[in-house]
Amino acid sequence: MKTMIQSVKGTREFYPRQMELRRWLYAKIEATATQFGYEEWDGPFLEKIDLYAAKSGEELVKEQSFVFPDRGGDLITLRPELTPSLARMVAQKQNELTYPLRWWSFGPFWRYERPQKGRSREFFQWNIDMIGVESAEADAELVGICVKFLKSVNVTPDQVKVLVNHRELIDVELGKLGVVSDLKKAVFKLIDRKDKLPFDKWEATALEAGLTQNQLEGVVTLLENKELWRESEYLSKVFSILEKMGVADYVEYDPKIIRGLDYYTGLVFEAWDVGGDGRSVLGGGHYSNLIGDVGGSPLGGVGFAMGDMMMTVILEKYGLLPQFGAFEKTVLVTVFDQSLMLSSVGFASELRSNGVKTICYPEISKLQKQFKYADRMGIELAVVIGPDEDVEGKVTLKDLKSGSQETIKREDAAAKIQQMLV
RNA sequence: GUGGCUAUAGCUCAAUGGCAGAGCAUCGCACUGUGGAUGCGAGGGUUGUGGGUUCGACCCCCAUUAGCCACCCCA
Incomplete structure (x- = not known):
C-alpha cells in the first residue's frame, strides 16, 4: 500500500x-x-x-x-x-x-x-x-x-x-x-x-x-x-x-x-x-x-x-439511478470435487452453447464457499453436480432466491434453466 | 488561482497529552452435499509524510502531500 x-x-x-x-x-x-x-x-x-x-x-x-x-x-x-x-x-x-x-x-x-x-x-x-x-x-x-x-x-x-x-x-x-x-x-x-x-x-x-x-x-x-x-x-x-x-x-x-x-x-x-x-x-x-x-x-x-x-x-x-443486477441472469456451476471438476466444466460449456451466461467455479473448494460467492455476486441460480447426480446423469438446480432446488436429467437442464432465468 | 474542513485497520469511524479501539468486511470453526441468519474465534496498524514541543504525542505547534467541500469557471 x-x-x-x-x-x-x-x-x-x-x-x-x-x-x-x-x-x-x-x-x-x-x-x-x-x-x-x-x-x-x-x-x-x-x-x-x-x-x-x-x-x-x-x-x-x-x-x-x-x-x-x-x-x-x-x-x-x-x-x-x-x-x-x-x-x-x-x-x-x-x-x-x-x-x-x-x-x-x-x-x-x-x-x-x-x-x-x-x-x-x-x-x-x-x-x-x-x-x-x-x-x-x-x-x-x-x-x-x-x-x-x-x-x-x-x-x-x-x-x-x-x-x-x-x-x-x-x-x-x-x-x-x-x-x-x-x-x-x-x-x-x-x-x-x-x-x-x-x-x-x-x-x-x-x-x-x-x-x-x-x-x-x-x-x-x-x-x-x-x-x-x-x-x-x-x-x-x-x-x-x-x-x-x-x-x-x-x-x-x-x-x-x-x-x-x-x-x-x-x-x-x-x-x-x-x-x-x-x-x-x-x-x-x-x-x-x-x-x-x-x-x-x-x-x-x-x-x-x-x-x-x-x-x-x-x-x-432524486433517486433515479437504476439498480444494476449484473449477474441476475447468470448461472453458477459449482465444482463438487476434483473427480467431478471436468463434469462441471463440461456442463457449464453446454449451457453457454445454449446461450446461457454461465460461470463455472474456478477451483476446488467447499460448496459453502461457492454458494456464498454466488450470493455475493447476486447470482440467482446455481447448479450442483455431485456424485449422486453424476452417476444418474442428472444435475441439481438451486434457485437462490427461494432456496428451493430440484434434481433433473442433465439433458433437460438447459431448457429448464433458460425458463427459470426469464 | 482563493478559502474552509479532513487524513487512525480493507471500509466507516472512535480514542482528557498516559496500554491504538469498535462496527462492517475478510478468514477459520460450529456446518465433510448448499448462500443470506446466528454464535465463537483469528488475522489485520510505522495513526498520510517530515520536523518540533514534552518525561511521554493519534492528540499540541510548524511544514508538506493527498482528499473532500465551497468559490472562480464550466459539463
Missing part, C-alpha cells in the same frame, strides 16, 4: 459498478439521439491548442486546458470540449456532407480544474449538434432533444428545467439602453454572473466595467422580465414548437442565460437543477460563425453538451 502509485488527480476510475452506470447513461443518450435521427461520430482526443485559442473563450484555453509540447514542439491539448473539432471536421468535408447534418458523440474530455462534487479533471460529455440550418425549428429541436433525454431518465420538470434565451434579443435590448458595442461583451459576462455574485458586488463590478447608473438599473429591470421573449418573433416560434413537441413544461424563458463560450450567437440554453444548489447540468446554443472561423465557408449550427458527472449527481439526488 505504501508504495502504490496514486492515480492522476481528477481522473476517473470505473470499477464495474461505475462502468455499468456509464454504459447505462450511454445507452439512454444513444436511444434519444437515435430516435431523432442523429448519427454517432467522434473527433481526436488530442488537438493543437490553436483550435481552441480562437473561439472558445480565454479562460477555457488559458486556465483550464491540459497543454503540453509534443516532441516536435507543437502545443498539444487534451480536448476540453468538442465543438471546435466538430467545426473543423465539417469544414474539411464541407461540400461532401449532406445538410442538415445531425451528429452526436459521447466521450472523454479534460479540464485542469480543482475537482469537487460533480466536477473532475476527466469527464465524459454528450455532444449533439445539428449543422447547416439557421432556423428556429432546428434550435427548438435541440432543446426538445435535451428534454426528451431528461424524460427518458425520469427527471421531472420540477427537478430540472431548461432555461432559454437569445443573445440577439439581449443585444438589442442593451442597444436600447445605450450600451455601446464595445461594452456589450463585458455586460454579457455580467449578466451571466448576476446570480453568482451578491448584488452589491455585482453592482460594483458593473459600474466599474463602465455602465452608468441608469444603464445598470435598465439591465436589472431587463433581467427580471420573464416575458421579454414575447418581443422576439424567433423565441415565440421556438416556444410554440416546443409546445407541439410536448416538452414545454420543462422549458422556461430566462433573460439571465448567456453562456460563457464566445462562439454562441443566437439561441442559448441551459438545464438547471431546480432544487437550488445545483450548477447547470447541460448547456448549449446556436453558433452561426464557427465553421467559418475554423476555415470553412460560413455555416451555422446548434448543439449542446451534457457532462456525465453533474447528470449523475442529479439522478442520484
Whole structure:
C-alpha cells in the first residue's frame, strides 16, 4: 500500500459498478439521439491548442486546458470540449456532407480544474449538434432533444428545467439602453454572473466595467422580465414548437442565460437543477460563425453538451439511478470435487452453447464457499453436480432466491434453466 | 488561482497529552452435499509524510502531500 502509485488527480476510475452506470447513461443518450435521427461520430482526443485559442473563450484555453509540447514542439491539448473539432471536421468535408447534418458523440474530455462534487479533471460529455440550418425549428429541436433525454431518465420538470434565451434579443435590448458595442461583451459576462455574485458586488463590478447608473438599473429591470421573449418573433416560434413537441413544461424563458463560450450567437440554453444548489447540468446554443472561423465557408449550427458527472449527481439526488443486477441472469456451476471438476466444466460449456451466461467455479473448494460467492455476486441460480447426480446423469438446480432446488436429467437442464432465468 | 474542513485497520469511524479501539468486511470453526441468519474465534496498524514541543504525542505547534467541500469557471 505504501508504495502504490496514486492515480492522476481528477481522473476517473470505473470499477464495474461505475462502468455499468456509464454504459447505462450511454445507452439512454444513444436511444434519444437515435430516435431523432442523429448519427454517432467522434473527433481526436488530442488537438493543437490553436483550435481552441480562437473561439472558445480565454479562460477555457488559458486556465483550464491540459497543454503540453509534443516532441516536435507543437502545443498539444487534451480536448476540453468538442465543438471546435466538430467545426473543423465539417469544414474539411464541407461540400461532401449532406445538410442538415445531425451528429452526436459521447466521450472523454479534460479540464485542469480543482475537482469537487460533480466536477473532475476527466469527464465524459454528450455532444449533439445539428449543422447547416439557421432556423428556429432546428434550435427548438435541440432543446426538445435535451428534454426528451431528461424524460427518458425520469427527471421531472420540477427537478430540472431548461432555461432559454437569445443573445440577439439581449443585444438589442442593451442597444436600447445605450450600451455601446464595445461594452456589450463585458455586460454579457455580467449578466451571466448576476446570480453568482451578491448584488452589491455585482453592482460594483458593473459600474466599474463602465455602465452608468441608469444603464445598470435598465439591465436589472431587463433581467427580471420573464416575458421579454414575447418581443422576439424567433423565441415565440421556438416556444410554440416546443409546445407541439410536448416538452414545454420543462422549458422556461430566462433573460439571465448567456453562456460563457464566445462562439454562441443566437439561441442559448441551459438545464438547471431546480432544487437550488445545483450548477447547470447541460448547456448549449446556436453558433452561426464557427465553421467559418475554423476555415470553412460560413455555416451555422446548434448543439449542446451534457457532462456525465453533474447528470449523475442529479439522478442520484432524486433517486433515479437504476439498480444494476449484473449477474441476475447468470448461472453458477459449482465444482463438487476434483473427480467431478471436468463434469462441471463440461456442463457449464453446454449451457453457454445454449446461450446461457454461465460461470463455472474456478477451483476446488467447499460448496459453502461457492454458494456464498454466488450470493455475493447476486447470482440467482446455481447448479450442483455431485456424485449422486453424476452417476444418474442428472444435475441439481438451486434457485437462490427461494432456496428451493430440484434434481433433473442433465439433458433437460438447459431448457429448464433458460425458463427459470426469464 | 482563493478559502474552509479532513487524513487512525480493507471500509466507516472512535480514542482528557498516559496500554491504538469498535462496527462492517475478510478468514477459520460450529456446518465433510448448499448462500443470506446466528454464535465463537483469528488475522489485520510505522495513526498520510517530515520536523518540533514534552518525561511521554493519534492528540499540541510548524511544514508538506493527498482528499473532500465551497468559490472562480464550466459539463
